[in-house]
Amino acid sequence: MSILIRGGTVVNADRAFKADVLCFGDKVVAVGENLDAPSSARVIDAGGQYVMPGGIDPHTHMNLPFMGTVTADDFYTGTAAGLAGGTTTIIDFVIPNPRQSLIEAYQQWRGWAKKAAGDYTFHVAITWWDETVHRDMGVLVRDHGVNSFKHFMAYKNAIMADDETLVKSFRRALELGAIPTVHAENGELVYQLQQDLIKRGLTGPSSHPLSRPPAVEAEAANRAIAIAGVLNTPVYIVHVSCAESLEAITRARANGQRVYGEALAGHLIIDDSVYQSEDLEFAAAHVMSPPFRGKHHQDALWHGLRGGNLHTTATDHCTFCAEQKAAGRDDFTKIPNGCGGVEDRMAVIWDKGVNAGLLTPSEFVKVTSANAAQIFNIYPRKGLVAVGSDADVVVWDPEGTRTISAKTQHAKGGFNVFEGRTVRGIPTTTVAAGKVVWHNGELTAVEGAGRHIDRPAFSAVSAR
């Protein structure tokens, strides 16, 4: 069946123009003015609205096993929530346990993801090192559509990668045409600061940001970038949350190094006052790493997106319900880290970015979709509204409003960090893989309709 999106303004990363968009099967088959609709076509009226490539959230954790429990959102509920918010593709993480086979872990995650309602693909974390890891990285790239590997510089005594692992994995990625990504926090400093705070009896959630100050993040970002620079690999820094970390990226880019940075919707909008709440459950609900930061960091992140030193926006969607968060009631280091957002990212970024004049609509498309597609090599299949691209399209009403609330959201976990904010600029229709999955507030996501998206290795010519 065909879908004709009629009368809107198509916004791509490079320009905006009036055009109708015709989808057939799972592809866009025509973009132009006054397109004829096949008689069977469903016609979506996009008059006065923008028609943009579906959002890509390059950082989510659905169904993540953690401390004997598992995140509230699985791949179905998580991707469905994304579709309701205009996000049609997620990039999730395979996180092997130390000593676990990469391939085995990868297959586990692929199994969990079968129920996804939207498209998905995976970064694979390198949490340890030996020759089998070296070998399996090759297998993943060649046979399984993986072209990015994740490294945690934090989480000492768990999944933290030391410098030796970083060096060996970055080099291997280069050889394979894959891009290394890092969670940048100095795990040793975090660990020592946590110990100190606990020793001093400061066990509540307000200690969480004290254990992970900006300098801890900036150090690690700078180190990862230095290693990448010396080895001549590109590198992608996930969830850049503070001015100091962004400065490390900006410096490196000014020196011609290919470094990419990701900002989370939460870090762009929420500040660290949340940790001072007397409602400890509320404070704990905001515990994620890196933590929310002081207000001037938000300005810095917006400037980073605007000036081209940050490239993508994500959520690190990783939901835990209040009972799960309560595991850290007496020790903030035991609070499961994570917040949601996959459903709200597009709207809050439009509201605070485009409405505020910080971003143009085309820049919005860049940072919510096109850049992620290019960096992770699924462009122009994703990230572009054009003939031949996947029929992942969001119709965006710049005048529509919505008040965000955990009560009305589709994501699980019972909490929303954006609770009570009214945004202007919302998706009225989401088309994913050629199907209308969200329309005028009705979600028609189908469990299992999502597909794994293979991402080819970078070739010399495609490297950016």
Add this chain to the structure above:
Amino acid sequence: MSILIRGGTVVNADRAFKADVLCFGDKVVAVGENLDAPSSARVIDAGGQYVMPGGIDPHTHMNLPFMGTVTADDFYTGTAAGLAGGTTTIIDFVIPNPRQSLIEAYQQWRGWAKKAAGDYTFHVAITWWDETVHRDMGVLVRDHGVNSFKHFMAYKNAIMADDETLVKSFRRALELGAIPTVHAENGELVYQLQQDLIKRGLTGPSSHPLSRPPAVEAEAANRAIAIAGVLNTPVYIVHVSCAESLEAITRARANGQRVYGEALAGHLIIDDSVYQSEDLEFAAAHVMSPPFRGKHHQDALWHGLRGGNLHTTATDHCTFCAEQKAAGRDDFTKIPNGCGGVEDRMAVIWDKGVNAGLLTPSEFVKVTSANAAQIFNIYPRKGLVAVGSDADVVVWDPEGTRTISAKTQHAKGGFNVFEGRTVRGIPTTTVAAGKVVWHNGELTAVEGAGRHIDRPAFSAVSAR
């Protein structure tokens, strides 16, 4: 008549892909694999080659009246030379004399440009200020397709704009949807340094760079950016030649300001040792402003292009023959400033940029064509190979070589700053406005075939 460019790899700013390109009239009418050629079509074999949007040189001076003489290249010879090098559009400058009517000057230049073989459009310089200038800026934007105004911060006692003029003109441009551009050198310092050098008897061309050190340029760039920042206008800095000036841009961009920078092919490749030549005619032939710089500045400029802090490449093509240059034989301040390059820009940037691994082919397209088209609002008509775009296409042989020489060039002036360099990567065919104007070394440019390209004012949504 149609032209089918067959078998090449289309390179746009956002991606590269195998496709044939069909031109009809002055437009691209089809892009796709295995296109059928109309029987009448001329078929160009692009096998093993790249097919890219024609180059845009956003900074040239053809037919420039100067000191009672006029540049060696007029609009015909200059644009024809550009076509031979793959550049299909130039943006030249209308430079009114102080107190001259802007409209009168604009009409003068339009008259001179009628003979152009390639497309052209104009920045208009604001060299003085009163209410008629304010008014005429509006006329130019509304009625004459001008959306950019140029300001010289150097050339004291001639066309230098003081801070009052900068402030008033930048603000007027903002109001009109036009972008201010600046030649950034502190004219007062240049003047004083020139006087000193002359007083000390240092009258030769080797004094030229001493009178315009990097700090003189960086100060002015910083000042123009500060003024733009305070007034909330975008600003474009022409011919950024040194690390310090680039740093001013990089700082502002990191702070979220919309600043754009242009690098000249000459500044990217040639260093200041040319001024030390014992052949004073050779040294004088290199006198342009800003001057060529020490080697580490070249590295900085490449890093600027790579990291997105510089956006366009130009030439400041402004040719004078040896007799004209000789006017400054006894006083370097009298040497007509200017060098050529419009014919060589694409090839030298490919050679030093793409071949050296500094730029990908897509980045090459950005900095030679697409970014200029976007910044000056003629995208996607120019700067893109896509259906509906102008049929300005260059077929690029990455293995072809050419040794640059004044003896074999099409530009006038009898000198070439790139003399003797052998480049790898050359245009084999240039199509301009749907006509083959350069093919396998044969130039078939037609005097008068070039068109003035109206550039609409920026709307809020298009601003980047």
Add this chain to the structure above:
Amino acid sequence: MSILIRGGTVVNADRAFKADVLCFGDKVVAVGENLDAPSSARVIDAGGQYVMPGGIDPHTHMNLPFMGTVTADDFYTGTAAGLAGGTTTIIDFVIPNPRQSLIEAYQQWRGWAKKAAGDYTFHVAITWWDETVHRDMGVLVRDHGVNSFKHFMAYKNAIMADDETLVKSFRRALELGAIPTVHAENGELVYQLQQDLIKRGLTGPSSHPLSRPPAVEAEAANRAIAIAGVLNTPVYIVHVSCAESLEAITRARANGQRVYGEALAGHLIIDDSVYQSEDLEFAAAHVMSPPFRGKHHQDALWHGLRGGNLHTTATDHCTFCAEQKAAGRDDFTKIPNGCGGVEDRMAVIWDKGVNAGLLTPSEFVKVTSANAAQIFNIYPRKGLVAVGSDADVVVWDPEGTRTISAKTQHAKGGFNVFEGRTVRGIPTTTVAAGKVVWHNGELTAVEGAGRHIDRPAFSAVSAR
């Protein structure tokens, strides 16, 4: 008569040590442990206290003629207030009217200063340029003990120096062994922003900071530094109030340029919320230029002092009473610019700097006294407690407290920007030129006791 200061800890810029200090005549004649007091000596018990060089305020305006009126403090009341606060020397400004003879203006100020109770010396402002200015600068340096010249980059249509004046004066200063200083604000931008605000009906004091944003100051600082750099002169930036301006200094210093920066006590402590007061008289009382800034600028200034990128602290003491301030009731641009502080500088900087752990006592001496003495070439006569130095000594009780108030201050004007702040760390005794002028809250300053301090030109060897 002798004075023996017994039992304290002498704090100089380079170290702190237990010692008694003996003054005789107007000099320090002995520094050592267990000094014998001449029988006639007055003994001051400094047990548990610090003994430091008297403060130098390098930026005051006493008796300043302004808009047909004159500042509230003359040289007697102003210097007496300084003595009560531990400041024994001020550097004031001779500000010739445009076209006024420098020598004539200098003599005027010298006449007004005769009544001073504490030592004083003068910067002379260069507010215009011709050959007589060039000549008179020489006369002032050779014959009148002037070694610094001030330049206002703001105050268009009044005393603003354009780039030509800056270049010529800086160069002349270099030749003479004098140091140029600048009030750094882009006067053109201030003027335009003022006009706009007035035009928009925003005539109240809350418009004052809007007309002088940080970028306006940073631009001018950067320009002055660039001019100094090109001409190879040192330069001193007065009242650095914002992070961006400090960054310009920091950059230049990192590049090896000799640039010095001054922070005002007010800018270090007070933020721009004062301009939002509904009490317009209160807001107007804070109108000075540059204006008070947002909170993060205060952090930056402290970091500048701590890291050695700022060198001195001053007050720009320039008091107007409420009636005078009322001249701008209907137009903020007419409010006489200026605030007080000469009496409070030392205490507020100790309180916010030393008590807060930002500065050591030796660093306090550097930034309140020694650095100014070195930069303006009156060291070690001033700025050091050592044999042979002037007997300008302050005994400082780190545990003493005082609540600052206009009601109890000695300075005139009826207002105090630090009103109501209780500081810990106060002068218990001030010795100036060998006389006790302040002791346990009693001020015994003598009108006319102050002396003009000649400052010799810098020699190559003394340049820092």
Add this chain to the structure above:
Amino acid sequence: MSILIRGGTVVNADRAFKADVLCFGDKVVAVGENLDAPSSARVIDAGGQYVMPGGIDPHTHMNLPFMGTVTADDFYTGTAAGLAGGTTTIIDFVIPNPRQSLIEAYQQWRGWAKKAAGDYTFHVAITWWDETVHRDMGVLVRDHGVNSFKHFMAYKNAIMADDETLVKSFRRALELGAIPTVHAENGELVYQLQQDLIKRGLTGPSSHPLSRPPAVEAEAANRAIAIAGVLNTPVYIVHVSCAESLEAITRARANGQRVYGEALAGHLIIDDSVYQSEDLEFAAAHVMSPPFRGKHHQDALWHGLRGGNLHTTATDHCTFCAEQKAAGRDDFTKIPNGCGGVEDRMAVIWDKGVNAGLLTPSEFVKVTSANAAQIFNIYPRKGLVAVGSDADVVVWDPEGTRTISAKTQHAKGGFNVFEGRTVRGIPTTTVAAGKVVWHNGELTAVEGAGRHIDRPAFSAVSAR
């Protein structure tokens, strides 16, 4: 016996002034004009010369056991060479083997140092960590006059300290009033690059700089600074060799952090072209870490000293003769790292610094003596010519010249990195601990005359 140094210009860090200097016993007992000499006094004519505090070299390795051999200079020859060059105090390093008791190692070095001809004191390296190290750091500070601890971030599989050790040791130092110092190079990257180069058959000394590029040093400097910043300790970076590393220091200082940097005489003057020599013995003789760098880094280091972002100059004097260097003939990683310089530091820095106008004589004293004395808490005993200071004085002839050569030097090892350079500005007399040890080219150093200098812990008030 007394020594009267007559007729010179005393240069201290804060000023220069004409004065005679009288030494008695091991102290300076008078500084003033026209001092009377006791009849027994030896009179040194310092007419036309400078009289400065004896140099302090804060980074030497005398008698260092290494790879089964030992450096060519022991404490006698090394300190004697220092005296010949005007350096009267060295700070050497105790480097325990991993698992060796700190106290035991310290006693070993104290034993070796007994033969020293000049004063000495020790940094103690923390090369491993357990509770005994924690305890012994306290013993060293309280009982043995140690107030600084060294950490090697390079030398993997040997003495490299990991982040855990850095964090624990920095924190312990803070608690004890000691300052941490670091050799900043990322040991993991060095190791990997070395392995690669060897694997590729690049075994010669020209591979040495390739294995330790600037980014490797800058990363470690930034990391050490970040750790110190988070823990709120000061930190001292030894042998800063490159612009990037200096930038990390400059950034931190601009943010108000107390970071100190040391430049080596060699890094200030010699560039990396030495490694390209076809004389492999010559190249190997220059192998030290960090390696010599490209020319623009030298400019940066001088700017760092001038602008106050670098504080001390040292040598890392660590001499090996050609036979010892030959151990790495077939594998550059086996070449013993180290070069000399203790004898030449003062002269080469004067020549390239003061003669070139980069440093004033007072700044020369700062960076060769006074700053080291202050940072390591032996000021004003050392680093100052004043009554009560140690009689460590150098008489400096700014017009004297010397051509440096291994043939005429007093240091051992048979090589001199400054070979053949003629310096202007040399010590004519060195007085150490009140004895003339060098006079008009005659060295009268006495084995065993040197003393261990206890350095007290920092108190809150003395911290700078």
